[in-house]
Amino acid sequence: MRISELKVHRIIHRPSRITDKHGRRIFEEYEYDFKYNPYFKNSETQRLFAKIIDILPCILILLYFFNLTILKSLLSATALVIMYGTISEAIFGKTLGKKIFKLIVIDDFANTPSLSTSLKRNILCLINLFPTFTEGQDRAGVWGISMNFNMYLNNKFAKTYIVKEKMLKEIEEMLEKQIKQKQ
Template identity: 50%
Template structure:
């Protein structure tokens, strides 16, 4: 069983034009099975800050220990973050920046990724810095609610290609229990 195969049951209540004898609106219930999302809200921003923290560490090492100028230190930190990020994800399931935000990397089976998969996803993180501009419209009750453009970074392309997920540490047990439940359901279906 894989995380991408887990389905979540959602019931959505949609209003109708009819009312009951007490004047309350009648709702129809619709049941959907949607793909399970192991991620969390705001993960792209946290992942971006985690990557910056990892880069800052190597930038400071090159700048202060090896006496390189700042721009060279930043450029040298990029391959170091890719290589050491892959190694630390393989051995310790996280990097320094991800550890601060309590995030871990898991693959589609719920395990920690192999070294080659981790190296590939860290190399593909360079593609993640492609900016995406979206329109932001504030809530109606905000003062000066003018619509503006927001700059977002698409921090999910490397995970899509490598079939990995960035999850909170606290959610790993839930994901593994869902995988076990789905696996036992599949075994029961095969037996029948």
């Protein structure tokens, strides 16, 4: 069973417009399955700051101890963070930045990604640096263009997910339950 195949079964009791003879509303029960959504509120912001926490020490060390220029430090630090992230995520499922924000990288089976999958997602993280521009209206009604960084494209291509650590147990239990139901 994969996370992408995981379905969540929900039962909702909603009041109907029909009432009983005493004027009390009769509740209707709805049952349905929907695809599990592993994403959480502010995930992109937390992931961006986790990446900054991972890369900033590398840049500073290369700048001050190796006397590289800012551009060379940035490029070298990017390569180092890709290697560090690949190894760290394959072994532990997280980097230092992700550990601070209590995030974990999992594959479609809720395991830490393999070394090749982790390398793929870390190389593809460079496409997250290209912003998307959207036109819209803010709360005050003013139209403008906003710039957004989509921090999920590398996960989409590598078939991985970044979830909160507390969600992992729930996901594993749901996967186990779905596997038992299929048997």
